[in-house]
Amino acid sequence: MEFLQLSGNNLSGMFPASLYNISSIYFISIAVNLLHGILPPDLGLALPNLKIFLLASNRFYGQIPSSIANATRLVQINFGTNAFTGSMPMNFGTLDALEFLGAYENSLGTNQGIELTSFLTSLSNCSNLRLLDLTLNHFKGLLPNSIANFSTKITWFALLGNYISGSIPLDIGNLVNLQKLFLGENMLTGSIPNSIGKLSMLETLELDINNISGEIPSSFTNLTRLGALYLSTNMIEGSIPISLGNCTHLENIFLDYNHLTGAIPYQIFGLTSLIIVSLSQNDLTGLLPQEVGNLKNMGQLFVSKNKLFGEIPATLGNCEVLEFLYMDGNLFNGTIPMSFRQLRGLQELDVSTNYLSGQIPRFFEVFPFFQYLNLSYNMFDGEVPNRGVFTNISAFSVVGNSKLCGGIKLLQLPACPMEVLNGRKRSFNHRLIVLIVTLIIVLLSLCILAILYRNRRSRKRVNLASPLKNQYPQLSYGELFQATNGFSPSNLVGEGGYGYVYKGILNSDEQIVAVKVLNLYECGANKSFVTECEALKNIRHRNLVKIITSCSSIDFRGNDFKALVFEFMENGSLESWLHSSLSKQQEPKNLNFVQRLNIAIDVASAIDYLHNHCEMTFIHCDLKPSNILLDGDLCAHVSDFGLAKIFSATTGISNHQQSSSIGIRGTIGYVAPEYGMGEEVSTQGDMYSYGVLLLEMFTGKRPTNNMFTGNVNLHGYVKMCLPQQVMQIVDPQIILEMEEEPSKPSRSKQCSTANISKLETCLVPVFQIGVSCSVEMPNERMSVKEVIKELHKIRNVFLGVRGKRH
The missing domain is CATH 1.10.510.10 (Transferase(Phosphotransferase) domain 1)
Structure with missing residues (x-):
């Protein structure tokens, strides 16, 4: 037998020791089971041809035998999520083809720092090392400087979730092909070395939950491929560098729970790819930049517990896919902008402990996804709405606003004075008069348009459903909005030069589809839409993407909306x-x-x-x-x-x-x-x-x-x-x-x-x-x-x- 594949079968009991004696075997994968047992001391000698060894997510225990290093052809090792104990072998440097080392374990014994340092130092001899992962274990000791001498081929290095101390090596920039660096959830100290800017291929940098201090290096300007930056829960000081504005692929930025000061640079909000921005629990000051409205794809914004002041920018209303917005514990004043009525996808909003005033917007009543609304400890006045989220006492809070009245009985607020109610009545009467006059004008206009239409219908037709042939189903904007969960970022599966692609489920027949939404602000997007429709309605082949329909309509804000709906391809691009x-x-x-x-x-x-x-x-x-x-x-x-x-x-x-x-x-x-x-x-x-x-x-x-x-x-x-x-x-x-x-x-x-x-x-x-x-x-x-x-x-x-x- 050369190949053993038993992963993910919910197997339990002790793993048979006899299987370790099959010298011809080169692939063992028993990950994600409930197996237990120990590794034999002569493992590496008994299995000289072993290349792939995957034990992750089981209940193995005991020590990793030093003989494992004798299996010199090892390519992949994954011991994650087990109960291994004892020291790691010190002669892993003999592994000449180590590409995937996912050794997720082990609490070291005495002299732990020396053991870990020796182990990592020995890996400097692995000229083909591409991926080293020791995530979620109990490693202790200092992070050795020798990791900067790893093979320049390495693309993945992870020590996430251990007890590693020391500082990040100054020469970490030597690893020029590194794409993923996970050192979070340890006890690292010192500062982030400036040489990290040499990692031009870096896509993910995770250093959160450590004791790192100093400033964010300006050399981050070179990390143009960086997509995710996790620096939360450290002791980082100084200001947010403007150079982060050059990281044009950045999607997630977590700088919360640090000691950052100064204003939020507006350049950050020029990164239109941003989906999550977390800056809470710092000492940031100044205004929230108006440029925040550029983040059309942002789903989460956290700026809580800083010292931001001024009015909430009305441009936030442009962030139509925003789901979580936390601005509590600042010095914001003024009213909640009317542009917030466009944020119909909001699930959680917290603006508590500020100096906001004015009336609570009634459009919050009709937000369909609201689960949490905190308006407490401000200076709001007037009547509390009593529909939508305001009917669930556990879903919203308005405490600490002494001038509020009305609302549901459980709030135990005083009844609103007559002038408030009369004001609402006068406002209602005024709106009713305006509505009646408008309806009369509209009816007259419709009559005139009907006559004109009858005379010109042969020359002008309007079709907002689909520019494709009639045999294609017609879908409205609302149906696509519902199918994609409101074009939620969690449904986003890709993006191109002219728009974004969302995964959706059509309620009519539970069909899974891909919805390509055109960004009509991009030059040429309309022409691209017309061309794609013309092409796809005239071609049919098993190796061409299958078009289901298109939609040319208007969205809930009255803006033009164009989308193509395709058969969903489950294996992606x-x-x-x-x-x-x-x-x-x-x-x-x-x-x-x-x-x-x-x-x-x-x-x-x-x-x-x-x-x-x-x-x-x-x-x-x-x-x-x-x-x-x-x-x-x-x-x-x-x-x-x-x-x-x-x-x-x-x-x-x-x-x-x-x-x-x-x-x-x-x-x-x-x-x-x-x-x-x-x-x-x-x-x-x-x-x-x-x-x-x-x-x-x-x-x-x-x-x-x-x-x-x-x-x-x-x-x-x-x-x-x-x-x-x-x-x-x-x-x-x-x-x-x-x-x-x-x-x-x-x-x-x-x-x-x-x-x-x-x-x-x-x-x-x-x-x-x-x-x-x-x-x-x-x-x-x-x-x-x-x-x-x-x-x-x-x-x-x-x-x-x-x-x-x-």
Whole structure:
């Protein structure tokens, strides 16, 4: 036996010791069970071929035997969430291929700091180290400076949830390819080193719940890929650096529970990607910047318990997806802005302990999702509303406002004086008169419009439901709003140049869909919408995304709204598989060689259909991994026709009314070079993008990778290595998948370790196709029909399938 896979089966009892004596085994995965037992002292000697060892989330105990280091071929170790005790072995440095070390354990014995330091120092010899995870254990001792000497290939380093002390090494910036750094929930001290700014690939930085002091380094300006910043619950001082405004991909920023001072820089609110902003429990002063209204996607804002003053900016009303807003414990004055009526998705609002005045807005009564409203300890006056959230005494608080009256009986507030009620009555009468006059005017106008419409209906028709053909179902804005939970950030699954994509469930038939909402403020968004509708209503192919309908209407604020509704692809985009963004709860997404080959054939088939088998010739203009969606069977579907160019199949002349060509058509790295010279779009341009896509799929490198500078690009990088050095440029995950996975059901038969030579043989022509498609001269590129023919041959050779004779 070489392979043991028992993960997630709710198994219990003692793990059989005899299984540790199978010397041929190289894969053991028994994670997420209720198994217990100890590891044998001769583990590494008994299992010399062991590569993958996954015991996470069980009840194993005892010490990790030092002999484990003798299993020199180890690639993955995950001992998370167990009950291991004792010291870690000190000679892990002998592991020459350690890519995934998820050793989630162990309380160290005596001389603990020395043991941990020795263990981490020994890993400096692991030249292929890519991921080291010791999360949620009982490690103690100092964080050694030697971690700065880890392999520069390391992308993931985690010690989250231990008892590590000491400071972050000054030379942490040496780990130039680090993408994830998790050191939170420890006892670290000292300051954040300025060299951290050298980690230009960093996507997540988690240092929360420590004793870190000093200031946030200005070198953060270089962390342009940073998506999540967790510095909460430390002793960080100084001001929030303006340089954070350069972190254009930042989505979550947690700086709460520190000693930050000064004003909140308005540049922070220029980061339109922000979803959560948490600045509570600091000593911040000044106004809340008006620019906060730029954060259209912000779902949570926490600025509690600071020293902010002035009026609440009315621009907050622009943050229509806001769900949680905490502003309590500050010095805000004035009234609650009327623009808050637009925040209909609010679930929790706390503005207590400020100096707010005026009447409580009655529009709070109709907010459908309100679960918590705290208006206490302010200077509000007038009548307390008595509908909606104000009917549940446990869901709202108005204590500490001495001038309030009315409301539900449980509040035990005095009845409102007659002038208040009369004022409401006079206001009601005034509104009634205005309403009647308005209705009369509207009725007269409708009569006139009806006559005009009868005369002109042959020339003017209005359709707000769908610009697609009548056979498509018609959906309103309200139905899409409900299907996506109010376009909640939790439903957001992607974004593109012209809008955002939300997962939704249509109540009519419980169908799961993807709703692409166009950002009509973006230049060209309307043209993109028209083009995509025109393209999708005229094409149908198994490898093209299936359109369900479109919606061209107005939202609840009266603004134009345009959206496309597609069949939901449960496996997301090819981008997410090629360049996984891991979280603590997710395991890596990996594609083996045959799966990638199948996807390449699927995409080529879609291109062939668009170029050669439609009444009109369609040129996609924006082929890239994020526009390739994968269904449950990993079958590829080409999406996003917003930049498509449509030509007459007979004349070859572009239909300009159906075109949305805007400047250089496509995405940097994938766009054909001739487009940059002003040349018209062509089918050869799509083939260039396809060639780059194919090279990216099998090298695992984006065409915009930092390694490609000057005259060196992905095309040239691959071409230089053909044919002898293909195994040096292939995505290592392809080789790892072959070594890890013996036969198991999938779209095609998996390969074993013995197929490495066959893999090399098949990779050469694959890369040659990618290089041939991405040459600079358009007329020298392969045609899509040739690509499909060659890829089928390669797949047949790899799978040992003999082609049919014609």
